Amino acid sequence: MSAAAILLEVEDLSISFPTDVGLARAVEGVSFVLREGETVGIVGESGSGKSMTAMAIMGLLPKKAVVTGSIRFRGKELVGLSDDKLREIRGKDIAVVFQDALTALNPVMRVGEQLDEAVRVHRPDTTASERRARAIELLDVVGIPSPELRVDRYPHEFSGGMRQRVMIAMSIANEPDLLIADEPTTALDVTVQAQVLEVLREVQRRTGTTVLLITHDLGVVAGTADRVMVMYAGGLVETADVDPLFYETAHPYTAGLLASLPRLDRRSSREERLYQIAGQPPVATAWPVGCRFAPRCAHAVAGLCDAATPPPVAVGEGHTAACVRVDEWQKEAVL
Numbered sequence: 001m002s003a004a005a006i007l008l009e010v011e012d013l014s015i016s017f018p019t020d021v022g023l024a025r026a027v028e029g030v031s032f033v034l035r036e037g038e039t040v041g042i043v044g045e046s047g048s049g050k051s052m053t054a055m056a057i058m059g060l061l062p063k064k065a066v067v068t069g070s071i072r073f074r075g076k077e078l079v080g081l082s083d084d085k086l087r088e089i090r091g092k093d094i095a096v097v098f099q100d101a102l103t104a105l106n107p108v109m110r111v112g113e114q115l116d117e118a119v120r121v122h123r124p125d126t127t128a129s130e131r132r133a134r135a136i137e138l139l140d141v142v143g144i145p146s147p148e149l150r151v152d153r154y155p156h157e158f159s160g161g162m163r164q165r166v167m168i169a170m171s172i173a174n175e176p177d178l179l180i181a182d183e184p185t186t187a188l189d190v191t192v193q194a195q196v197l198e199v200l201r202e203v204q205r206r207t208g209t210t211v212l213l214i215t216h217d218l219g220v221v222a223g224t225a226d227r228v229m230v231m232y233a234g235g236l237v238e239t240a241d242v243d244p245l246f247y248e249t250a251h252p253y254t255a256g257l258l259a260s261l262p263r264l265d266r267r268s269s270r271e272e273r274l275y276q277i278a279g280q281p282p283v284a285t286a287w288p289v290g291c292r293f294a295p296r297c298a299h300a301v302a303g304l305c306d307a308a309t310p311p312p313v314a315v316g317e318g319h320t321a322a323c324v325r326v327d328e329w330q331k332e333a334v335l
Contacts, residue, residue, distance in 0.1 A: 013069035041221030044231035095171035099183035101163035112151035138169040161192035233292035240319040250321035299329035
């Protein structure tokens with residue numbers, strides 16, 4: 001693991017919501033560390049708790065959410081912090097790129113005005129001309145052509161990829177230490193996805209910011225992230241550097257995600273379907289007892305995998321997996 005200084009520490013984070021059918025436990029017992037300058041991906045199916053974890057870090061969860069555990073940013077506890085104190089951090093020290101740029105941007109405000117606002121909130125001593133120059137500079141950084149003209153355009157005059165670039169420009173306006181990118185390539189074609197990811201890499205090269213990349217696509221993190229955390233049913237099931245995660249997979253769920261990706265290096269018949277994990281993810285109001293992936297796992301053993309929630313075990317340097325049958329299922333998979 002990198003020797004860089006720790007930026008964010010999440011310890012035993014749990015998030016739950018009261019509902020008409022019982023308590024929905026969206027996230028349970030999640031712990032991880034982010035270090036300065038690294039890019040970490042969080043992957044998993046929809047509903048696995050990825051975005052909930054990010055919103056807890058930002059302090060943007062609904063009032064009814066019950067958050068326990070600890071989130072420390074540069075040693076400062078964020079859980080339980082007042083809204084006023086959180087507003088001093090949001091957008092300045094920690095920023096987020098939301099997944100739907102069309103709804104995240106104000107349709108009746110020019111792009112330059114929204115960038116101006118992002119700077120003015122945290123730097124009230126700057127002048128209007130300084131903020132306009134900063135807005136043009138930011139649009140240029142994220143690769144928007146003719147930024148001095150585009151700064152006066154409305155969001156609907158931009159393509160989907162360009163709007164996402166504007167969102168990234170807004171998030172880096174105050175050069176945050178941590179940038180959370182929540183599904184930044186959703187609903188974009190593959191060419192634009194690659195461009196947006198390259199913008200994020202360029203921003204990191206220029207600013208040295210730490211990036212937390214949330215996605216359901218392992219292909220997105222393959223060439224972007226330094227480390228990957230895999231979430232399933234509200235918990236972390238595997239954490240590793242990128243190469244070990246892809247080539248020394250230690251959890252059956254991660255293996256299932258990887259197997260479902262199209263492979264250009266393998267010949268297959270036109271009738272062959274992509275692999276899919278059997279069954280459906282459990283609902284947050286009724287997690288199964290024991291390993292939550294056991295009901296869908298081909299390698300689960302009754303009386304063992306459904307006995308207790310498996311703790312993460314070390315399977316290599318910086319590589320952990322929450323599976324009690326790590327060695328056994330890998331041998332079975334080979335056979």
